[in-house]
Amino acid sequence: MLGVTLIALALTGNGGRAVFHLIIGTKRYSTWSLRPWFLMKAFDIPFEETIIKLRQDETVREIRKLSPSGLVPVLRADEMTVTDSLAIAEYLADRFPEKQMWPEDRLARAHGRMICAEMHSGFQALRQEMPMDFGSNFDPVKPSPQVQSNIDRIVAIWSDALSMYRAEGPWLLGQLSIADAMYAPVVSRFRSYGIRLPAPAQNYAEQVWHHPAMKEWGQGAALEG
Ligand SMILES: N[C@@H](CCC(=O)N[C@@H](CS)C(=O)NCC(=O)O)C(=O)O
Known part of the structure; x- marks a missing residue:
């Protein structure tokens, strides 16, 4: 697929299928994408990654195929699709309370x-x-x-x-x-x-x-x- 890179990372459980698929934009430019990506790496949540090249003729079309909001990042989880960097972070904090992505206080x-x-x-x-x-x-x-x-x-x-x-x-x-x-x-x-x-x-x-x-x-x- 033009302008799209798929990287399969170490996946656990679920019979080898990814539980989380994070779709992001070009790493050089995509500030919004860096946020959930950083969070998932830092808190050790395995995921599969698709990078959509921003600033290309086909960018809008490629993002639309995977993201209902037409924006990246988007997290496709086993149980639902979550758009928006902050909503993704909140979803992950709820799904993994033991990781304490927010303070207890x-x-x-x-x-x-x-x-x-x-x-x-x-x-x-x-x-x-x-x-x-x-x-x-x-x-x-x-x-x-x-x-x-x-x-x-x-x-x-x-x-x-x-x-x-x-x-x-x-x-x-x-x-x-x-x-x-x-x-x-x-x-x-x-x-x-x-x-x-x-x-x-x-x-x-x-x-x-x-x-x-x-x-x-x-x-x-x-x-x-
Ligand atoms: N508030 C959104 C903003 C997302 C956003 O604006 N993403 C940009 C890339 S960093 C985008 O998808 N742009 C569409 C495009 O370049 O066609 C979030 O937090 O995820």
Whole structure:
């Protein structure tokens, strides 16, 4: 199939059939796809992967064949199809409660959902002016006032969360969670565009960047050329 790559990964149970099939866009560009992909890798949920090349003549048609929303990512699970990165994350958190993709503490969970919702529906200027090009390094740019305000807000979100949950661990909500997956693409953007961050935010960004799931995504992105 033109523009589509299917990668069968290690699958368990279900007589060798994939329980989860994650359909994503080009790894270099697809921020939305990185989120559930990172989550499933980081929380050790095996899945089969199909990559649909974005920005091609056939992209819309190919996505439509597999995704009812006409967008990627989409997760085809044994029991249902889930569209939208955040909905996929919530579905997986419900399906695997033992993996604790959200913190146990009710208020920390509410905090996590709040910052994920802000990521999901906001930061338009950053999205438009600094599109993800995973692994690329551009000459540092001076962000527009709108982008700078998005960056400042993200730094504030990270700094508050990191200091509030420091006793539980080094991730946004202490232990690794859906919140880290939702902000992972921003880490790539900040690196590519040479955005300087205050120390706690920079250290956090480095930690995400060096996570094995992020490295594996980067290897896939590099192969796409
Ligand atoms: N809110 C959606 C947004 C998904 C989205 O916009 N995906 C883009 C790729 S990153 C897409 O499928 N674009 C269709 C196209 O390029 O034709 C989500 O969280 O999954």
